[in-house]
Amino acid sequence: MAQAKKVVLWMLVVFVLYTIIKTPERAADLVQIGFQGISDAADSIGEFMTELIS
Template identity: 85%
Template sequence: MAQAKKIALYMLIVFVLYTIIKTPARAADLVQIGFEGISDAAKSVGEFMGELIK
């Protein structure tokens, strides 16, 4: 099982590198979308916590 996880990790790394090299603009868009999602989630948690202490 550990060997399968290692192989899957290597395949994921190769895929990410291939995507970055082949289409850097698309890779940048995906990273931006990811960070926007994280930012929105953090804002939502902050608003929720703020409402709890009111």
């Protein structure tokens, strides 16, 4: 099982590096989308907690 995790991790690293080198604009867009999703999730959690208190 540990060997499989190591292989998957290396494949992920290679894919990320390939994407960054091949299409840096697309990689930047994906990172921006990811951070926007995290930001939206944090805002939603904040609104939920505010509604619980109110």
